[in-house]
Amino acid sequence: MAIIELRTISFRYGAGTPFEKQALQNISLSVDRGDFIGIIGHTGSGKSTLIRHFNGLLRPDSGQVLVNNEDIWKNPRQIRSVRFQIGLVFQYPETQIFEDTVAQDIAYGPKNMGLDQETINQRVLEALHFVGLDDSYLDRNPFRMSGGEMRRVAIAGVMAMKPAVLVLDEPTAGLDPEGRRNLLKHIEQYRRKTNTAIIMVSHSMEDIAEHVQRVLVLDKGKTAFEGSVPSVFAHADELMQLGLDVPQMTKVLLGLKAKGYSVDTSAVTMDQAEHELLRLFERKDHE
Amino acid sequence: MSALIETKNLHFQYLHHQSQNEWILNGIDLTIRNGEFIAILGSNGCGKSTLAKHFNALLTPSDGTVLVNGRDTNDEKNQFEIRKTIGMVFQNPDNQLISTIVEEDVAFAPENLGIAPSEIRSRVNWALDAVDMLDYKRHTPFKLSGGQKQRVAIAGILAMRPQCIVLDEPTSMLDPKGRSDVMKTICRLNRELGITIVLITHHMEEAARAKRVILMDQGQIASDDTPENTFEQIELLKKLKLDVPQITELTHRMRQHGILIPKRMVQIDQCVDALAAALEERYGHY
Amino acid sequence: MTRDITVGQFLPGHSLLHRLDPRTKIVLTFVFIIQVFISRSALSLCFLIFLLLFLIACSHVPARKVFRAVRPMIPVIVFTALINIFYVSGDPVFHYSFIRITDQGLFVGFTLLVRLTALIAGCSLITYTTSLNALAAGLEQLLAPLKRFHFPVNELSMTLSITLRFLPTIAEEFDRIIDAQKARGADFSNGNLIKKIHAYFPIILPLFMSSFRRAFELTNAIECRCYQGGNGRTKMNVLKLSRLDVQAIVFFCVAFGVSIAFNLFFPSFF
Numbered sequence: 001m002a003i004i005e006l007r008t009i010s011f012r013y014g015a016g017t018p019f020e021k022q023a024l025q026n027i028s029l030s031v032d033r034g035d036f037i038g039i040i041g042h043t044g045s046g047k048s049t050l051i052r053h054f055n056g057l058l059r060p061d062s063g064q065v066l067v068n069n070e071d072i073w074k075n076p077r078q079i080r081s082v083r084f085q086i087g088l089v090f091q092y093p094e095t096q097i098f099e100d101t102v103a104q105d106i107a108y109g110p111k112n113m114g115l116d117q118e119t120i121n122q123r124v125l126e127a128l129h130f131v132g133l134d135d136s137y138l139d140r141n142p143f144r145m146s147g148g149e150m151r152r153v154a155i156a157g158v159m160a161m162k163p164a165v166l167v168l169d170e171p172t173a174g175l176d177p178e179g180r181r182n183l184l185k186h187i188e189q190y191r192r193k194t195n196t197a198i199i200m201v202s203h204s205m206e207d208i209a210e211h212v213q214r215v216l217v218l219d220k221g222k223t224a225f226e227g228s229v230p231s232v233f234a235h236a237d238e239l240m241q242l243g244l245d246v247p248q249m250t251k252v253l254l255g256l257k258a259k260g261y262s263v264d265t266s267a268v269t270m271d272q273a274e275h276e277l278l279r280l281f282e283r284k285d286h287e
Numbered sequence: 288m289s290a291l292i293e294t295k296n297l298h299f300q301y302l303h304h305q306s307q308n309e310w311i312l313n314g315i316d317l318t319i320r321n322g323e324f325i326a327i328l329g330s331n332g333c334g335k336s337t338l339a340k341h342f343n344a345l346l347t348p349s350d351g352t353v354l355v356n357g358r359d360t361n362d363e364k365n366q367f368e369i370r371k372t373i374g375m376v377f378q379n380p381d382n383q384l385i386s387t388i389v390e391e392d393v394a395f396a397p398e399n400l401g402i403a404p405s406e407i408r409s410r411v412n413w414a415l416d417a418v419d420m421l422d423y424k425r426h427t428p429f430k431l432s433g434g435q436k437q438r439v440a441i442a443g444i445l446a447m448r449p450q451c452i453v454l455d456e457p458t459s460m461l462d463p464k465g466r467s468d469v470m471k472t473i474c475r476l477n478r479e480l481g482i483t484i485v486l487i488t489h490h491m492e493e494a495a496r497a498k499r500v501i502l503m504d505q506g507q508i509a510s511d512d513t514p515e516n517t518f519e520q521i522e523l524l525k526k527l528k529l530d531v532p533q534i535t536e537l538t539h540r541m542r543q544h545g546i547l548i549p550k551r552m553v554q555i556d557q558c559v560d561a562l563a564a565a566l567e568e569r570y571g572h573y
Numbered sequence: 574m575t576r577d578i579t580v581g582q583f584l585p586g587h588s589l590l591h592r593l594d595p596r597t598k599i600v601l602t603f604v605f606i607i608q609v610f611i612s613r614s615a616l617s618l619c620f621l622i623f624l625l626l627f628l629i630a631c632s633h634v635p636a637r638k639v640f641r642a643v644r645p646m647i648p649v650i651v652f653t654a655l656i657n658i659f660y661v662s663g664d665p666v667f668h669y670s671f672i673r674i675t676d677q678g679l680f681v682g683f684t685l686l687v688r689l690t691a692l693i694a695g696c697s698l699i700t701y702t703t704s705l706n707a708l709a710a711g712l713e714q715l716l717a718p719l720k721r722f723h724f725p726v727n728e729l730s731m732t733l734s735i736t737l738r739f740l741p742t743i744a745e746e747f748d749r750i751i752d753a754q755k756a757r758g759a760d761f762s763n764g765n766l767i768k769k770i771h772a773y774f775p776i777i778l779p780l781f782m783s784s785f786r787r788a789f790e791l792t793n794a795i796e797c798r799c800y801q802g803g804n805g806r807t808k809m810n811v812l813k814l815s816r817l818d819v820q821a822i823v824f825f826c827v828a829f830g831v832s833i834a835f836n837l838f839f840p841s842f843f
Contacts, residue, residue: 042432042462042463042464042465043432043433043434043461043462043464043465044432146331146332147331148331173459173460174378174456174459174460175331175489176330176331176489176528177330177489177491177528177529177530178330178528178529179330179331180489181530203461203462203463203466205463206533243462243463243464244463244464245463245467247533248492248533248534248555249533249537251555252534252537252555252558252559252562255555255556255558255559256559256562256563259559259563261563261566270533270536270537270540273537274537274540274541277537277541277546277562278544280566281544281546281565281566281569
């Protein structure tokens, strides 16, 4: 059963004003527990509008958002409870930190849920560990930490609400290579440990290729492509035209294909490309 | 080629750190010549942004010297001239644009230089044309995409007619299209206008487009070489917590499997050609 | 999210009003304001309305846009008008216990309504037809003589221009931070005032921090572009009065004269 499902949702900004703009059109998506979904699209393609629909920050003009098979807008007064089930981490989340200590900042979400102090403490600790920080961080001032550490604290703040789905908008933007690898590693571990579904918006095709199972490509508020990673990146030319990119490994294989070699271009990661190239070299050996 | 920027035994620490005696820059000796295209790589906190800020006297050395065209950055009298020569572009395009109209923003620096109005006008048009944003000159920056804003920011520096532009992670907040547009612009400025480029980046693929790559670690230069040679030092890259470009890694793995393709490769086209050549060598023409 | 900030929503165009020198527009706006204040007779009010409509026509700005700027001020305008209706003495036309409405009161209330509306509409017209940068430049040049008294005219106009530039950016950021805290379950609708103020703390502090960071980065960027204060600065767009400006000034002088004449010679109420 899908944990969250979008059924042909459409949304326009500033309806009835001269600034009216169709931001989303007939988007459907179904996410199961433990899924890892990627969303790509250039600036202004509707990604940030879309992710605001997952947890009811925006209400679709038409279509439905179902969480556990129930329309989240059935009772608009209850919308806050949806936000605890669908965790949303915005771009540069470290900018939303406001407490003096790491522990207090992570506790903000659980406190808003009305949990008792003991549960809160336990969740704070757990979340801190999920992002790879140890107990010594609890009493530290987040504003004196590095940007990468602050980012992890901010993400922990959403994990501490124990959502069933965690939506991350460009979680690695601006991090250095090590910071980015580390963060993605911890998100992956968190997914495996808790079976939380992850929806990740990213501009890095390599990160998408490496981590996610399914990709949704947005263009001008519509679904341009949706499917498994190789099936989406098979549309290299179209993706480039949409202002996107394909992973470098795919580009290498596409280059060989263009030279007339019969190569399977569905490889998107280093390991897959290595495997495919070896096959290309070895198959010939046996001919 | 003459030295444009020269650092000698450059040390730096922020005043309030002095007690800890921890150097952010710990003895940098570096010469940047006119027309070069240099990429600086290093993990966060390695001192690369601090180094960049020394190139145009935003920061001045705690010890050692920085010379720009032979002028000492420590001498306040030189700072105006130095900033005119070495332009700087930052990460967040939003935080460097000051006007609500693109062309007026680009005019800001020449206005500060006290240039005659008609000359400012022609410089602004020239600079916007050089970054391919002339069509947007009457637009408001707020409505532009990140990549477009960043190119306007570059034009704003270009209008000073600097010899060198230092860019501190100019693409890290952009989407793939914006990133590739900005990179194309940077390469073109270097190639066609001969402007010296110092590019600080976390993207190995961007660094691979430079002619010279400097790796930094704990306030020191760990390596200073061509991209091809730099990225061959896989152990060093890993030690400095950097990425190995995927292309380099792939060719490395291929060689380990006994497939004869040359070393020192960073570009996709090179790699495809080499793989095709290796296949051909083994089996004759396809 | 695309937000419509009415203050300073410049609508680009090539109308007569757009083409006027910003200095002319600033000065004439002041003339217009004075005119609004002295227009007290029915005839001069009619003339004022006529003048305003004429200016709107000259600006090519849709009239409904101009009057939309008035909307947020309606409570203030109505309140002021009501006060006058109740407190101006004259012949009572309506009397019920302590409520006493006089004919003069009604008239003064009504004229106030018209005058305040004209005032706001007129001022919004200049912001629709003049880019904020042009306004800042115009103001800077008008105030230039004050430089002799060490008044930081240049810096002031630069501050103004930067403020205007960052207004939409920070508004957008404000929205984003609200959404981010809502995503963590923040509740801004329930509770008493103190609770509400408390709820806004997680928004105000991050916004403050981020504005601080922006300011820091902007300072660096400005320094990199050789800013050294106003001394020795030139301008790309040198303001030059054109024939159009002269015509506009003459036109306003005449209109101003007509207004005074109407007030002086036809001061009767009705």
